Amino acid sequence: MPLYLHVGLNLLVLFSASASLSSPYDVRMIAVDLNYTLQWAWSDSQLNDSVNFTAAYAFWNIKDDEGSYKQACAGSGEHWCDFTHCKLHFKGSFQTRVRAEAAGRHSNWTHLRFTPDEHVLLGPPSEVNMQGDVEMVILNISKSVMNSLMKVQYEVQYWEQQQPDQKHLKIYNDPYAPLTSLKPWTEYCLQVRVFNKDYSKNSSFTSPRSTFSLAESAHCAVLYLTVRSCSIHVLQTQKKDLSIPNPQQHSMSSIRPPTSPRSSGTKMFHSICVRTHPTARVSTAPPAGAGWHRRVPGSVLPGEQWF
Incomplete structure (x- = not known):
């Protein structure tokens, strides 16, 4: 057998052995905002060795230059690779690739073109x-x-x-x-x-x-948005109907409106909505002439109602 034919057959055997692993498939880039993750599937029922994967990328216009590729992940056992840390230019275009490796063998590369400004999805507001x-x-x-x-x-x-x-x-x-x-x-x-x-x-x-949504009558000051999951207490005071004592000298539970008004004057209401949280504080000035007080944290117990 001629020497050149013998050498050629040996090279063919070596190449076939190195590429005997199945290549990754269903390769896709999950790109949301500035987070890029390359994912793939892989299976080989006849392989007993553990399999790792290497993923790399290069600019699209120099993808044929092997020296231009940079590794994003090497020797990873996962079926995904995070490309976020690679800081790919948003308006650039890239060739990404991934291959399987096991016991000195490797598969062929599977390629995927990725252009961020075309393929990126916008994420919803976080808050x-x-x-x-x-x-x-x-x-x-x-x-x-x-x-x-x-x-x-x-x-x-x-x-x-x-x-x-x-x-x-x-x-x-x-x-x-x-x-x-x-x-x-x-x-x-x-x-x-x-x-x-x-x-x-x-x-x-x-x-x-x-x-x-809230409402404001002619003399009502609304202070807080009431969210469905937040319980509230509402305190109403009437002009000339109630003289509120000094909150430092009286407990809140002792303050109650009178059973009947002592004056036929115009009624004015000052509404305060407060979250039932131990650190909640609300302080505001009422309409002129209306009685008011400063809500003291912990002065109203859960379940207590004011009328």
């Missing part, structure tokens, strides 16, 4: 804080991490709890989002998502949350 006012609710939405890379807008969907089919939409350019002209003392449900028109991207909506 939505609500603060109430008269016939309105103010939303403070957590700012998207994608703000530095694209113009992100915020879409608020809300509806009356009793009318779920009649949804309303409002769009805001920043995470401060006041919902105005709401019906007073009405329970509303709301959810928020972010979107970008230039890239035609939008996140999923946050989970619906419910809250109440």
Whole structure:
């Protein structure tokens, strides 16, 4: 047998042995905001050795240069690799690849092209804080991490709890989002998502949350948004009907309105809504002439009612 043919057969045998492992399949990049994770599936029922995986990447325009690849994970037993730490340029395009390795053997590479600005999905806001006012609710939405890379807008969907089919939409350019002209003392449900028109991207909506809008009569000051999961106590005082003692000298439980008014003057109410939390504090000045007090933490026990 000629020498060159013998050498060629040996090389073929070595190549076949090194590539005898099955290659990863169903390779996909899970990309949400700036978090990138390459995932894949792999199986080989005839292999008894433990299998590890190596994943790497290179810029798309130099993908044919083996020296240009940088490892993202090496010798990992997981079927995924976190590419977040690689800090891939958002407007770049990359060739990613992964292969299986076991007992000195390895599979062929499986490749996947990844272009972040095309493939990235937007994540929903991580937090939505609500603060109430008269016939309105103010939303403070957590700012998207994608703000530095694209113009992100915020879409608020809300509806009356009793009318779920009649949804309303409002769009805001920043995470401060006041919902105005709401019906007073009405329970509303709301959810928020972010979107970008230039890239035609939008996140999923946050989970619906419910809250109440408040109301203000001619002489009523509303201080706190009442959230459905937060119980409240309401204290009402009447002008000329009640002279409230010094709270330092009297316990709150001793203060009760009279059974009948001592004056026929106009009644004025000053409403205070307080979370039943041991550190909750509310202090405000009432309308002129109305009696008032400062709520002392722990002065009202759970279940106690004021009328």
